[in-house]
Amino acid sequence: MKLTNENNVSVLSLPSEVLGGTQVIEFSSLVEDALSSNPTKVIVDLSDVKVLNSSGLGMIVGAHTSCTKNKCKLVIAAPSEKILELFKITNLTQILTIKDSLESAKNVD
Template structure:
């Protein structure tokens, strides 16, 4: 994340479509990334979570913390829509 910030990239999409399993370490990385980006004036969104990971996000209530999208295309559009309204 810090490397992205050094390159002035503050809008991050984490594509989880290839992730089959996630534990507390993975959740911690996502939370840390979100915190880092938001502290720098940016954001981090997730997309492509399978049913198991989505259930984990619901159980941990992190589903309310992250903006999440079904597809990468929807996540990209969310940033494009934000740019139009700014």
């Protein structure tokens, strides 16, 4: 996992497999680090993610909650068709802002 900050936007890039375990702690820590700089937006870049389980979904929902509490917008970028289908099945498309690329996620107001 990697955190980058640019122009008041934080980008969290996730690895190919998001399966929970120690990743939950690492992701939560990166979200806290991102929010400490008071960004207007946090983007979770899923462009490299091939596998996402329920723990991974929980991580994303937790990030959404943290961002909302900090008056910051969470945007999901570049999910695969398989992961987008998972978001649809779980109705997360109703609460998450999801864009098809990192560039389009950066342009969300």
